Amino acid sequence: MRQSSGQRGRGPSMADVAREAGVSGQTVSRVANGRTNVDADTRERVLDAMRRVGYRPNSAARALRNGRFRTIGVIISSLSTFGNSRTLDAIAGAVADEGFSIVLMTVPRHTQGEVAGAFSRLNEQAVDGVIILIEQHQLDQSEIELPAGLPVVVIDSNARYPSPVIDTAQAEGAASATRHLLELGHATVWHIAGPPQSYAAERRLKSWQATLEAAGRPVPPVLIGDWSADSGYEHGQRLAADPSVTAVFAANDQMALGVLRALHEVGRRVPDDVSVVGFDDMAEAANFWPPLTTVHQSFDDVGRHAVAALVGEIATGQPESTLIHVPTELVVRSSTAPPLSR
Amino acid sequence: MRQSSGQRGRGPSMADVAREAGVSGQTVSRVANGRTNVDADTRERVLDAMRRVGYRPNSAARALRNGRFRTIGVIISSLSTFGNSRTLDAIAGAVADEGFSIVLMTVPRHTQGEVAGAFSRLNEQAVDGVIILIEQHQLDQSEIELPAGLPVVVIDSNARYPSPVIDTAQAEGAASATRHLLELGHATVWHIAGPPQSYAAERRLKSWQATLEAAGRPVPPVLIGDWSADSGYEHGQRLAADPSVTAVFAANDQMALGVLRALHEVGRRVPDDVSVVGFDDMAEAANFWPPLTTVHQSFDDVGRHAVAALVGEIATGQPESTLIHVPTELVVRSSTAPPLSR
DNA sequence: GCACCTCATGTTGACGTAAACATTTCGATC
């Protein structure tokens, strides 16, 4: 009665297949790994036996044997921002193409303890490498030593870590957005920045400021948001009440959406009265009202490069200490125009 | 020269710790697993040795030994829809709380082969259970046998699969949206549905239709979108051109956004001329213009329930064959109002 | 016809862990 087929327990192993096919376990292994030095008849017999007993390779045993897991850990702060989730999607695709799997670890609450927790689970070595996609300063604050010898790729952070860093050209993007508004004739550009923990936010902010200064324009006080549309709306209400504001650059599309709403609410027209630019080019941006001028980021490229760098390092054991920049591109839609009164 | 510390290779094992601490490997194992039957002094000595040699448990060996991986596979069609990515986020949080890890498998292109590919990697048994989050019909079409005996939870699909199914109350949500518009005084409600492969889309559609019929209202022809804002925009253009259209129910918020844009473009006012309702209550919906009336789904609950059901089944070996319904709630904002002319 | 090579297949052992069982130590009980 014990071996009824519905019984819980381990599945069939190579030994079972071997018995069924009348060969040794090693031959089964060779077939399972696609080695060529197996007779065609034998191979067929083994494959048949595999099918009959429902064999599935045990990846734990395989990993134990090889010392490799064919698995990549992804530590990500949250999936709620558009960029993170798009990047993860791209990583997932690229990783699958390489024949690896992804172990996903989210760090939901922004506390040091949580980040440390994610890393400690990583410590249970079950991954061949790690991609880190967290707000950098959050990473800085946590006193975490990455497991020594574990390949790591950091996305969108400063280069403090001695690991390959994939990075979008934050500065160029922010500069092109700011310049676009100035070139349209606006006297200056207001900025709604992302949270200070974010290195990306910091660089967009710095670049916006530098661009204004280089053009000899006054630099309005920075408004600090948290990436959410709600925070964009709040700051937007203040901006909408100030008739001198004619151009706003939000550090992401979601905050730009909030700004648009605030402007609509008080009847300021976009782009006639106020121009708005976002950052990210999320899929919905083209369907905002009005369609949003924004800075396109290629999250696909970011994900692909991150995976390529990591897989390379895993294969060779040599960190590729390059800093890879992924370009951005300004997409002009209908939310920007020259200021009306001049 | 061979054992320089930077060398690639395996980390220290229990044997190394045992040697360092002057105890047996078994004692190290006991300490590592928090067993109580270890002398306090010994425990301290072992922990110290672990720290010194930089010991990290090898999860492959552990999994091989125990026959359990403490890992859950998540098969997801894509992260680009808001709902999927929110649900995944919730799953990730719940799974971490249970002390499990997530192996993520995306099925990017909507082809049968891709789905089969994701499953075949699953076949390499490395997970204790699976959560499936794919458009149901896509799943139906693929000739896939789930590995027998592997616990599975299916989210948002029909009950064809003999596995626990977590489900939002699609029908109730769609009905409440439709009823809301009728109660405001609209003669009928147009519907932009999700893609036919989606079971969720199908049920929202059926429920919309049933609600209209129950109220004795004419049922306009269905418009079929693909969840994207662009598809909503396309259909929206047609609707905007028809002055008899006063109420639109889109099967998700993104398509609703496209409809809003189309209406704005031709100068039809929302909600004065046309009322619009969405579905999902994505974070941005409150910042659409006008703020969108929509059906709130609790993706957190969906994720949590899915994980709870799966972990339960893994622990007990007994499938919990219940169908769990997660309620929805209509959130009325500013995109709906009584029709102007009456 | 014998040495030698090639190719298919089999046998052994180790990867790191932890359950099962064995041993030792020490204090409590009568």
Next chain:
DNA sequence: GATCGAAATGTTTACGTCAACATGAGGTGC
């Protein structure tokens, strides 16, 4: 003070796979 039991620790072994080595069968060259 002999007996028993509990608690701490050690020893053996198996989990499933696959590299390394061993074996054996057929073929080639001189």
